[in-house]
Amino acid sequence: MPGRPTPLPATLAGRAFSTTQAAAAGLTEGRLRGADLERPFHGVRRVAATAGDPSLRDPGGPVLDVRAQVQADACAAALVLPDDAAFSHCTAALLHGIPLPRSHEHVRPLHVMRPTGRNPVDRPGVTPHLGLQSRHLVVVRGLRLVSMADTWVDLGSLLGVEDLVVAGDRVARLAGSTEPLRLALDRRGRGARGVRGLREALAWVRVGADSAMETRSRLLFCRHGLPEPEVNVAVMAADGSGFLCRGDFVWRERKVVAEYQGAHHFGNFRRGDDDISRRLLVEDDGWKYVELTRSDHTNPARRHALLRRLAAYLGVEVVADRPHPAWTGRFDTTSTCEGGEVRADG
Known part of the structure; x- marks a missing residue:
């Protein structure tokens, strides 16, 4: 039976390291x-448990925390990438915390961009891009990333309009404004792939x-x-007596x-009590209060019932859903993130 491997030096333990650092x-x-070591990329080693922490797994299921896995792989790749490279597209989005449709939440390939005129990164597990000179860069947890706003523009070649709005809302929330998105799109101009969908x-x-x-x-x-x-605004009592709630969606004129209610609302008794108390306060003040869950999106009958109830409260008629053809995918988008061709992105 083979003996236990020699412990790693303290300078290398608990992280990925290059073979040069190892030597x-x-x-x-x-x-x-x-x-005990795995090879996430040529010239890189790390303790195997780093890539498969049992705490991130559901028994018999997939890795749950994709972002943590991308972070681990990006840290490993960064050891052997050129100094002028940065992570972009889906990889940058995940590292920034920008939501993507599940079909695009890939640990691999990592999207890596260099300036135009340089050799694209040619490594297994990497999708190479050129055009970094036209993006703003930031450093997040030690990794060079394309900025959130420029990453959103890059996602225009990969996502439909609805998913771009979801991603854009997160960037705007973190920035406190939509201005960074507008500036990035204007700066990149007509050269941005998917510019029509981005503008919509x-x-x-x-x-x-x-x-x-x-x-x-x-x-x-x-x-x-x-x-x-x-969206997410304060609802105050009609008599001026104080704060009632912060409503996810508020129609003041109709008092609706x-x-x-996301998954975090269920199974949390204290949060459930708070939700009930908030609802009673709002309804006692003459407001209509409507709760919705993910099933109201995925179940057609529930979705129609929700829309009819809200329409009645708001005094309008429900119209047929006729999204623009670019509004691809809500829960069933097909990934276009994969592939190995070099992309020269605006």
């Missing part, structure tokens, strides 16, 4: 072939959404003829408030 620390070729999406981006499903709910209402609500 400088005195590790032999034999130690680098140890069963930008017209629908708002500051305030707390989640992707809140954005999708707002778009659902508007596509079916409901007036656009205010709607709340999206």
